[in-house]
Amino acid sequence: MNALAALPLATATPGWHDLVGLLPELIVAGGFLALMLLDLVVPPARRTWLAVFSGAVLLGALAVSVWGWYDAGAAGRSVFFGAFAYDRLAVFGNCVILGTSLLTVVISPGYLIRRKLHHGEYYSLLMAATVGMMLLAGATSLMVIFLAIELLSISLYILSGFSRQEERSQEAAVKYLLLGSFASAFLLFGMALVYGETGHTQLAQIAASMSRSLPVDPLLVGGIILMFVGLAFKVSAAPFHAWTPDVYQGAPTSVTTFMSVATKVAAFIVIIRLFDDAFASYYSHWSAVVIAVAILSMVVGNFAALTQTSIKRMLAYSGIAQAGYILIGVAVGVGTSLGVQGALYYLAAYAFTNLGAFAVVTVMSGRGEDLDSYDQLRGLWHRRPYVAAALAFFLLSLAGFPPTAGFIGKFLVFAAAIQAHNVALALWGIGTSAVSVFYYLRVTLIMFQRPKEDAPAYEWPRTGVAGSAVLLVTAAGTLVLGVFVVLVLTVATMAQTGTLPGT
Amino acid sequence: MTLSQSMFPWILLTAAFLFTLGALGVLIRRNPLVVFMCIELMLNAVNLALVGYSSYLNSEEGQVFAFMVIVVAAAEVVVGLGLLTRVFSIGRELDVDDLDEMKQ
Amino acid sequence: MLSDYAPILVFLGICILFGAGVPLLSSVLGPRRPSPEKELPYESGIVPSISARRRFSVSFYVTAMLFIVFDVESIFLFPWATIVRQLRVFGVVEMGVFILVLLLGLVYIWAKGALRWD
Numbered sequence: 001m002n003a004l005a006a007l008p009l010a011t012a013t014p015g016w017h018d019l020v021g022l023l024p025e026l027i028v029a030g031g032f033l034a035l036m037l038l039d040l041v042v043p044p045a046r047r048t049w050l051a052v053f054s055g056a057v058l059l060g061a062l063a064v065s066v067w068g069w070y071d072a073g074a075a076g077r078s079v080f081f082g083a084f085a086y087d088r089l090a091v092f093g094n095c096v097i098l099g100t101s102l103l104t105v106v107i108s109p110g111y112l113i114r115r116k117l118h119h120g121e122y123y124s125l126l127m128a129a130t131v132g133m134m135l136l137a138g139a140t141s142l143m144v145i146f147l148a149i150e151l152l153s154i155s156l157y158i159l160s161g162f163s164r165q166e167e168r169s170q171e172a173a174v175k176y177l178l179l180g181s182f183a184s185a186f187l188l189f190g191m192a193l194v195y196g197e198t199g200h201t202q203l204a205q206i207a208a209s210m211s212r213s214l215p216v217d218p219l220l221v222g223g224i225i226l227m228f229v230g231l232a233f234k235v236s237a238a239p240f241h242a243w244t245p246d247v248y249q250g251a252p253t254s255v256t257t258f259m260s261v262a263t264k265v266a267a268f269i270v271i272i273r274l275f276d277d278a279f280a281s282y283y284s285h286w287s288a289v290v291i292a293v294a295i296l297s298m299v300v301g302n303f304a305a306l307t308q309t310s311i312k313r314m315l316a317y318s319g320i321a322q323a324g325y326i327l328i329g330v331a332v333g334v335g336t337s338l339g340v341q342g343a344l345y346y347l348a349a350y351a352f353t354n355l356g357a358f359a360v361v362t363v364m365s366g367r368g369e370d371l372d373s374y375d376q377l378r379g380l381w382h383r384r385p386y387v388a389a390a391l392a393f394f395l396l397s398l399a400g401f402p403p404t405a406g407f408i409g410k411f412l413v414f415a416a417a418i419q420a421h422n423v424a425l426a427l428w429g430i431g432t433s434a435v436s437v438f439y440y441l442r443v444t445l446i447m448f449q450r451p452k453e454d455a456p457a458y459e460w461p462r463t464g465v466a467g468s469a470v471l472l473v474t475a476a477g478t479l480v481l482g483v484f485v486v487l488v489l490t491v492a493t494m495a496q497t498g499t500l501p502g503t
Numbered sequence: 504m505t506l507s508q509s510m511f512p513w514i515l516l517t518a519a520f521l522f523t524l525g526a527l528g529v530l531i532r533r534n535p536l537v538v539f540m541c542i543e544l545m546l547n548a549v550n551l552a553l554v555g556y557s558s559y560l561n562s563e564e565g566q567v568f569a570f571m572v573i574v575v576a577a578a579e580v581v582v583g584l585g586l587l588t589r590v591f592s593i594g595r596e597l598d599v600d601d602l603d604e605m606k607q
Numbered sequence: 608m609l610s611d612y613a614p615i616l617v618f619l620g621i622c623i624l625f626g627a628g629v630p631l632l633s634s635v636l637g638p639r640r641p642s643p644e645k646e647l648p649y650e651s652g653i654v655p656s657i658s659a660r661r662r663f664s665v666s667f668y669v670t671a672m673l674f675i676v677f678d679v680e681s682i683f684l685f686p687w688a689t690i691v692r693q694l695r696v697f698g699v700v701e702m703g704v705f706i707l708v709l710l711l712g713l714v715y716i717w718a719k720g721a722l723r724w725d
Contacts, residue, residue, distance in 0.1 A: 142568070143564075143567070143568050143571055146568075146571065146572075146575070147571060147575065150575045150578070150579070154578055154579060154582055157582055157586070158582060158586075161586055161589065164589060165593075167593055168605060170586065170589055170590050170593055171590070171602045171605065172605075173586050174535060174586050174587065174590055174602060175602060177579075177582065177583050177586055178529075178535060178538055178539065178542070178583075181539075181542045181546075181579050181583070182526075182529050182542055182545075184546075184579075185522070185525070185526075185542055185545035185546055185549065188546065188549040188572060189522055189545070189548070189549050189552065191549075191568075192518075192549050192552040192553045192556065192565075192568075193552070195553070195556060195564065195565060195568065196515075196552065196553075196555075196556030196559070196560070196565070199560050199562060200564070201564045201568065245605070246605045249605050250605055313605075
């Protein structure tokens with residue numbers, strides 16, 4: 001029982017090979033500290049250099065991550081005594097998170113300068129949140145999962161309230177903080193129960209202990225459900241979604257861009273690790289809850305999005321619905337080969353598509369206030385045809401039209417549900433997708449309308465090189481993921497083999 | 504069986520009771536500072552459960568976990584108080600029901 | 608098991624006895640000659656100008672918040688101190704990195720003027 005005392009302490013110190021497994025995280029963490037100090041010496045007029053510096057750090061970490069794909073190998077290995085997995089799932093997560101962070105950094109300076117929010121802390125906080133997400137993607141110990149979630153959450157609480165003079169932004173931050181800590185408490189209590197009933201905090205040992213215990217342990221089931229509640233909050237699945245529209249709308253748009261994508265990717269990777277691997281032997285006890293949350297998210301997200309008149313709120317509700325589709329993959333991920341693959345593919349597709357959609361809103365936000373209401377999009381096609389086309393493309397992908405990434409993602413998770421003989425779940429997904437077409441097309445049609453003669457038009461800023469580049473990359477990603485399915489599916493398969501490397 | 508082990512069910516019950524009390528407080532109370540204190544109560548209930556399990560199982564992991572929770576809770580309090588004083592200075596009443604700038 | 612804690616109990620008892628006993632003794636034995644000046648709350652010899660029951664400056668909160676963060680981090684020094692000999696060089700380096708990160712945080716808030724009082 002006494003696992004720690006059994007280890008000879010003097011020899012239990014990590015070595016270089018442990019540090020190599022954590023190299024991308026260490027690079028970004030170093031970048032975070034460096035940015036904090038650089039902000040003190042860089043004059044305010046040259047703050048764009050901070051963005052350049054953070055971009056360079058993220059690019060370096062991304063390169064190391066890509067190298068890690070080959071270094072970790074198909075089997076992957078466990079580093080820091082089972083606290084982290086250095087495997088392809090973690091590398092996959094790191095790449096998506098770093099890419100999201102990088103693209104966010106590229107569009108940030110222009111937006112922040114227009115909104116007069118260009119403070120140096122923005123970049124260091126963004127780095128801190130990125131480190132938290134990367135650690136979460138590789139975490140295989142309850143303690144590390146908790147610490148990583150808190151690192152990313154606390155950084156995002158501050159970033160949500162980054163517009164200090166704006167009531168909305170402050171309100172978003174307070175709401176996110178109160179509800180986020182509330183959810184963390186549930187996650188923690190679940191962790192305490194799982195730890196107590198299995199006697200371990202490391203997922204590999206927890207999994208072993210779970211498969212041994214034959215009489216079902218009700219406290220353990222309770223712990224698993226509580227942990228799911230806490231994580232469902234982080235991915236904003238219904239009925240734990242109440243914070244999402246307000247926080248997405250109130251936070252500065254560049255922050256929303258980042259957190260709507262990267263948080264979801266990191267949290268879903270840890271959900272897959274936990275539920276489709278560590279807790280797999282208790283599948284029959286948690287699957288009903290996950291399926292219920294998935295269906296509820298699809299229904300609530302899609303129907304609430306119908307009545308919105310704010311683009312940021314609409315995308316928030318759409319994000320809730322997307323979380324529901326990804327949860328389908330998670331819910332059937334234990335019995336089927338397609339479930340986890342589909343969920344991972346969906347995550348990559350969602351990352352490009354949603355990042356692109358929010359990037360359009362960020363890039364088109366002018367001096368006075370954030371671009372928000374549908375009316376402010378009226379006539380975008382006639383003034384900024386490329387931007388309008390990009391947004392239309394992203395919205396079609398979110399709705400799941402071929403040949404976009406969103407179509408393949410939806411196809412895979414629905415196929416997984418059918419593979420698991422849960423046709424009803426697939427039908428829920430297909431039915432709610434049909435509903436979603438209405439609100440995505442509504443926004444698209446508004447962009448093509450002629451602007452009203454009497455109403456003062458919203459002043460869209462110039463797209464700029466950085467903005468165009470980001471829109472181009474995200475649109476290309478959405479298209480590639482929609483066309484070259486086989487390529488990416490192989491990647492998703494490779495990332496999935498063994499989510500808990502042996503210690 | 505040591506004393507702490509025979510007391511263990513009561514420790515876990517107390518932790519669950521305190522956690523529920525905190526959760527109810529979050530749902531019922533209106534002042535964000537009090538809501539925040541209730542969240543702290545929930546976190547400390549978790550700490551009690553962790554330390555209780557740790558002593559029951561004779562494994563140190565729970566105690567280390569409790570340390571982490573304490574530190575994170577402190578960081579959360581600092582950020583929370585900072586944000587709340589900010590909302591104060593913008594000139595709001597301290598009532599979570601008044602935070603409805605974005606309700607539609 | 609429980610008898611291990613007996614010294615703590617005895618120590619607690621002595622503390623309570625001492626803490627309660629000394630003020631009690633002084634109030635019984637000491638001479639008592641009250642005057643208006645003596646009835647005032649003690650503020651290091653300065654005559655109090657206002658009531659103490661009022662709101663405090665918000666600057667106190669900033670200091671208190673920073674104090675909490677740095678104070679609580681020291682929690683990790685205690686378990687570390689018990690096994691630092693077994694961890695050898697690694698333990699020293701690891702705690703060095705930890706302290707360095709905290710120090711950078713201190714440098715940051717110092718340079719930002721969060722410790723300035725005005």
